[in-house]
Amino acid sequence: MNNDISNVQVYKEEIADLVNAHDKGDYLRVLLLSPQLLILILNKIANEADELFSSMWEKNITDDDKEVYKIVGRLEREQNDKTYIANCLVNYYENHYWGKDKSKKEFVKYFTKLEDLISLRNEFAHEYYASKASNKRVKNCSKGALDLVFLFANHEYLNAA
Template sequence: MSTKISDSHPFFKEIINLIQAHDNEDYFKVVMLSPQLLVQIADAIGKVAEEVTYCIVGDCLSEEDKEVYKLIGKLDRDLSDKAYIGHGLVSYYESEYWPKNSSKKEFIKYFTKLEDLVALRNVFAHEFYKKEIVDRRMKNCSKAGIDLILLFASHEYLHDYFEESA
């Protein structure tokens, strides 16, 4: 599986590790770990977005407004993986990341991948020894996890995040 992530990307090692696991048919590892990596990437995007928002409208916001937005941001981060990543997909949709004529289709495609990935991860976590999982589903969900990671990892804000963290 190929990737366009440079070795200077802040999550390069983790992404490459999961891509290699997928290529080595360690689908269990990818399904279990990709939602966690997606949350970490979404957190990094969110931190930069928060800083950008404060730079743009910071003077317009009262201290009370800033505190309210900070608290709701914390609540968003405490949501389930699926809901938190889903909010990230909505951001892609709202920002018109995808071409206007296919934006809804792309959102649904990635949202469906997210739903299946998290559902299978939950089966692994709670019923691994009780249910037999079809190899094709494991492979497809593993691929979906990689696709979602690459979508989030390509976000323009991560370049800013990496520069500030360095």
């Protein structure tokens, strides 16, 4: 995965802030803020995709179809963080983003990072002082959160924006 901040097209300052927090050992900051940043990035990708597809298909889609797709798109964006991000990972899997031979393996790897991130974020949000999470798990989860952020922040639709 390319975690080079210079290749990022959106939310560069926010991503740099999370990278710096991780490097300084402020993993809690990364765990609490990265899911929201992922949602912002994914919304930006969705908006770019909407614009791209509407310009390509505008003459073939009725106004009713556009209205229905807009409503469903809004509903998808209102899902909980984990479901929304997981659906985007499924899209990468279905489109063989990682190549046909590695798609399942990469999907499972990123989905596992997502599950751990959301689980640990929720644990800390509700039981920070009672949490028994090991420092190694917290650090690894923080790194996984950054991997997810960079995965989507380097999306091809964002390069054209």
